[in-house]
Amino acid sequence: MSGLAAVAAVLRGARHVLILTGSGVSAESGVPTFREAQTGLWERFDPRALATPEAFLSDPALVWRWYRWRRELVRKAEPNPGHFALAALERRLPRLTLVTQNVDGLHQRAGSRAVTEYHGNLFATRCFSCGESPAGAEPDDEMPRCSSCGGLLRPGVVWFGEPIPVTALQAAARAAADCDLFLSIGTSSLVWPAAGLAEAALAGGATVVEINLDATPLSGQSHHVLSGKSGDLLPELVNCLLV
Numbered sequence: 097m098s099g100l101a102a103v104a105a106v107l108r109g110a111r112h113v114l115i116l117t118g119s120g121v122s123a124e125s126g127v128p129t130f131r132e133a134q135t136g137l138w139e140r141f142d143p144r145a146l147a148t149p150e151a152f153l154s155d156p157a158l159v160w161r162w163y164r165w166r167r168e169l170v171r172k173a174e175p176n177p178g179h180f181a182l183a184a185l186e187r188r189l190p191r192l193t194l195v196t197q198n199v200d201g202l203h204q205r206a207g208s209r210a211v212t213e214y215h216g217n218l219f220a221t222r223c224f225s226c227g228e229s230p231a232g233a234e235p236d237d238e239m240p241r242c243s244s245c246g247g248l249l250r251p252g253v254v255w256f257g258e259p260i261p262v263t264a265l266q267a268a269a270r271a272a273a274d275c276d277l278f279l280s281i282g283t284s285s286l287v288w289p290a291a292g293l294a295e296a297a298l299a300g301g302a303t304v305v306e307i308n309l310d311a312t313p314l315s316g317q318s319h320h321v322l323s324g325k326s327g328d329l330l331p332e333l334v335n336c337l338l339v
Contacts, residue, residue, distance in 0.1 A: 100329065103320050104336035106277055106303050112191040114268075114275035115182065116293055117326075118283025120308060122198045124327040125173040147255045152224065156239050156248055163251045167218055170200045178281070179206035181330035186210070188337060193271040195264075197283060197290050199253050212267045214260055214290055220252025260289060272296035281307045281326050285314040 107113065119129045141162075145151050152159045183206045186192045194211050196203055199218040203211045221240070222229040225247025240249040254260060268290075272278070278297035285291045285306075294314050298304055306318040307326050315321050322329050 099320055099322050100332055100336050103305050103322065104333055106305070106320075107185075107189065107333070107337060110189065110277040110303075112193070112271070112275045113185070113189055113277045113279065114193045114195065114271045114293070114297060114302075115185075115279045115281060116268075116283060116290060117182070117194070117196045117198060117203070117281045118287075118290075119198060120282025121176075121178055121196075121326050122173070122200050122202055123282070124178060124325055125176045125200075125202055127170055127173045127198075127200050127202070147253075148257055149224075149255060150257075152248075152250055152255075156250075160239060160251075163218070163253075170202075170218055173200065173202065175202045175206035176327045178326035178330045179203055179208070181334045182281075183207035183209075184334050185330075185337075188334075193267075193275065195268045195271065195290070195293065197287065212264050212271075214254075214264050214268065216251075216253035216261070218251065218253060221249045222252045223247045224250045265289070268293055269296065272302075273300050275300070275302050277305070278302045279305045279307065280312075280314055280318070281330070283308070283312075285312040 123129060146159055146162050179202050182194060182203065186208055194203060194208055195214055196211060197214050199215050201217055201219060220229060223242035223245060226242060226245045228242060228244050229252065230243060241247065242249055272293045273296055275297055278294055280294055285294065294304055298317060304318045305320045306314050307322045307329055309325060
């Protein structure tokens with residue numbers, strides 16, 4: 097039985113599938129990774145000069161200019177076949193939990209309905225002071241302010257030194273403890289606490305599958321490793337389920 101067929105067989109019998117996606121999935125849509133987005137005008141900046149609460153307080157206009165530039169890059173990207181395959185899996189399986197480390201919203205644009213965004217969303221905005229998230233269109237002001245308290249609005253992503261949002265952290269932890277199949281897709285398995293989800297799934301007896309171009313620290317612990325692009329392998333996996 098081929099690797100894809102073996103994984104498809106596990107999928108058919110799975111009660112609860114937890115999927116964790118990382119930057120490799122979005123890279124196939126042309127979305128640069130966090131560090132790749134520091135090119136051109138931005139290559140001289142250290143990440144911590146652009147993505148920490150301290151950096152924002154020091155120069156909010158600079159941080160906003162970088163995030164608006166990143167938003168424009170993502171707006172030009174389209175979901176790839178891997179994104180659409182995951183949305184198709186969600187429709188076919190009894191229970192699927194999708195946790196993403198990506199902040200680009202491409203899973204939602206591809207049709208995935210229940211997405212836990214571990215690191216926030218690039219297009220979300222919230223108040224730095226009171227935490228409130230404004231409704232409606234994203235603000236056009238160079239340094240937008242909160243309509244409730246007057247504080248500075250900031251991009252709704254998780255910066256260096258900030259905790260994962262409690263709701264996302266708890267939802268992912270519950271899924272890792274409950275799932276019987278865990279798929280790690282396009283992630284380095286190096287960034288914590290997301291990297292700990294696979295360990296929690298393994299501890300609970302789940303089958304672990306890794307889909308990635310390169311080997312990671314998780315590869316040696318996985319029951320199945322599929323080497324390649326998720327945009328190629330995931331549609332094939334969906335097709336195997338239909339056979």
